[in-house]
Amino acid sequence: MELVQETYDCIDEIEALLGESLGLQTCGSITIASSEASLKEVEALEEAANRFGIPNERIGRERTAQLLPWIDTEAVDVSLYMPTDAFIDSALLCSGYAKAAARLGVELRPNCKVASLMTEGDRICGVELTNGTRLTAPVVVNAAGAWANLLMRPLHVGLPFTPVRSHFWITAIDRERFPANHPFTVIPDARAFTRSDVGALIIGLRESHCQPFDPSTLTNKLEDFDFRKEAEWTVLDECAPLLKRYLHDIDDLPIAHYMAGPSCYVPDAKFIIGPVRAWKGLFTVTGCCGGGVAAGGGMGRLAAELIMGETPFVDPALFAPERFGEVDPFSEAFQQRCADARSNKKGG
Numbered sequence: 500m501e502l503v504q505e506t507y508d509c510i511d512e513i514e515a516l517l518g519e520s521l522g523l524q525t526c527g528s529i530t531i532a533s534s535e536a537s538l539k540e541v542e543a544l545e546e547a548a549n550r551f552g553i554p555n556e557r558i559g560r561e562r563t564a565q566l567l568p569w570i571d572t573e574a575v576d577v578s579l580y581m582p583t584d585a586f587i588d589s590a591l592l593c594s595g596y597a598k599a600a601a602r603l604g605v606e607l608r609p610n611c612k613v614a615s616l617m618t619e620g621d622r623i624c625g626v627e628l629t630n631g632t633r634l635t636a637p638v639v640v641n642a643a644g645a646w647a648n649l650l651m652r653p654l655h656v657g658l659p660f661t662p663v664r665s666h667f668w669i670t671a672i673d674r675e676r677f678p679a680n681h682p683f684t685v686i687p688d689a690r691a692f693t694r695s696d697v698g699a700l701i702i703g704l705r706e707s708h709c710q711p712f713d714p715s716t717l718t719n720k721l722e723d724f725d726f727r728k729e730a731e732w733t734v735l736d737e738c739a740p741l742l743k744r745y746l747h748d749i750d751d752l753p754i755a756h757y758m759a760g761p762s763c764y765v766p767d768a769k770f771i772i773g774p775v776r777a778w779k780g781l782f783t784v785t786g787c788c789g790g791g792v793a794a795g796g797g798m799g800r801l802a803a804e805l806i807m808g809e810t811p812f813v814d815p816a817l818f819a820p821e822r823f824g825e826v827d828p829f830s831e832a833f834q835q836r837c838a839d840a841r842s843n844k845k846g847g
């Protein structure tokens with residue numbers, strides 16, 4: 500929550516600095532419990548929200564139905580409404596960070612591919628680009644997302660994550676039932692989350708056995724990568740019965756789009772942020788576990804504080820790259836451990 504809160508603060512700062520809006524949509528969120536197990540999660544969320552001063556209230560079925568015109572509330576035992584939760588277009592946020600950084604003096608070099616990390620003895624001293632350019636630097640941060648381990652491999656360091664397929668479905672437009680900017684939902688008992696999308700509903704589902712990918716099979720452009728798109732229907736078939744209690748006509752609902760991509764999962768479902776001890780001057784920020792948009796501001800702040808030797812605003816031990824000991828991210832067994840972290844994820 501501290502990391503996510505930092506992202507909200509970054510958005511405010513960037514908007515003030517650039518004098519333009521990043522289009523944050525404050526639609527609120529509703530977490531729904533229909534079992535003892537998920538009620539415990541709601542209680543934990545409530546406790547954390549109260550601790551961080553984030554507005555939250557339990558609402559009854561009638562109010563839930565008003566806020567979510569598509570939901571069948573019979574299966575809803577408890578709804579926790581957090582009215583200040585928001586979503587944002589991740590491309591706009593990303594370009595906001597880049598523009599703000601440039602405004603503050605950072606030199607950006609878009610469309611450059613790093614071929615390798617340069618070493619000198621036991622330290623990293625820069626990067627070499629695929630066009631042969633060598634850039635020296637006292638500190639290098641590997642934030643290459645799903646590809647981060649490909650840059651680490653020649654250094655014999657394994658970062659403890661693997662890319663795991665994440666996906667969502669978008670229904671056809673029905674503006675009355677799925678009004679723009681109605682609250683997003685987290686429904687742990689259906690392994691689902693939903694969010695509004697210009698008059699349609701985005702439905703995210705987590706299958707019981709998530710699909711990991713070997714990082715060495717990733718292509719440069721994800722448009723070229725085979726995400727085994729037959730999952731569009733097999734996963735929907737598996738998960739629809741769970742969601743049907745809340746969305747009774749899921750079997751007949753027209754689905755307009757399917758989106759799949761790699762999310763970098765870590766066995767304990769916590770991010771990887773900090774120094775890579777084997778190489779002086781090398782840091783990493785990765786393993787976003789499906790939360791890199793929401794927590795990116797806090798992840799960046801923590802990394803900056805560690806690099807600058809400042810007192811970190813959260814406990815960095817939680818995110819230490821070496822917390823699992825030596826791992827081989829190219830082994831199937833390790834990739835499976837990471838995929839299990841997504842399969843077992845309950846929250847949003």
Ligand SMILES: Cc1cc2nc3c(=O)[nH]c(=O)nc-3n(C[C@H](O)[C@H](O)[C@H](O)COP(=O)(O)OP(=O)(O)OC[C@H]3O[C@@H](n4cnc5c(N)ncnc54)[C@H](O)[C@@H]3O)c2cc1C
Pocket residue numbers: 611612613614642643644645646647650665666667758759760761762763784785786787788789790791792793794
């Ligand atoms: C379907 C789906 C839904 C998601 N929903 C959410 C959500 O609701 N909320 C949320 O918070 N997160 C969500 N996520 C996760 C979020 O998208 C990721 O956590 C986030 O994008 C990770 O950011 P990153 O910067 O670590 O990696 P990336 O965004 O992958 O960026 C890494 C960058 O490094 C570049 N790169 C790689 N190798 C090199 C190289 N050798 N040289 C130079 N550049 C290189 C890549 O081109 C890429 O641009 C979702 C992900 C998916 C797939």
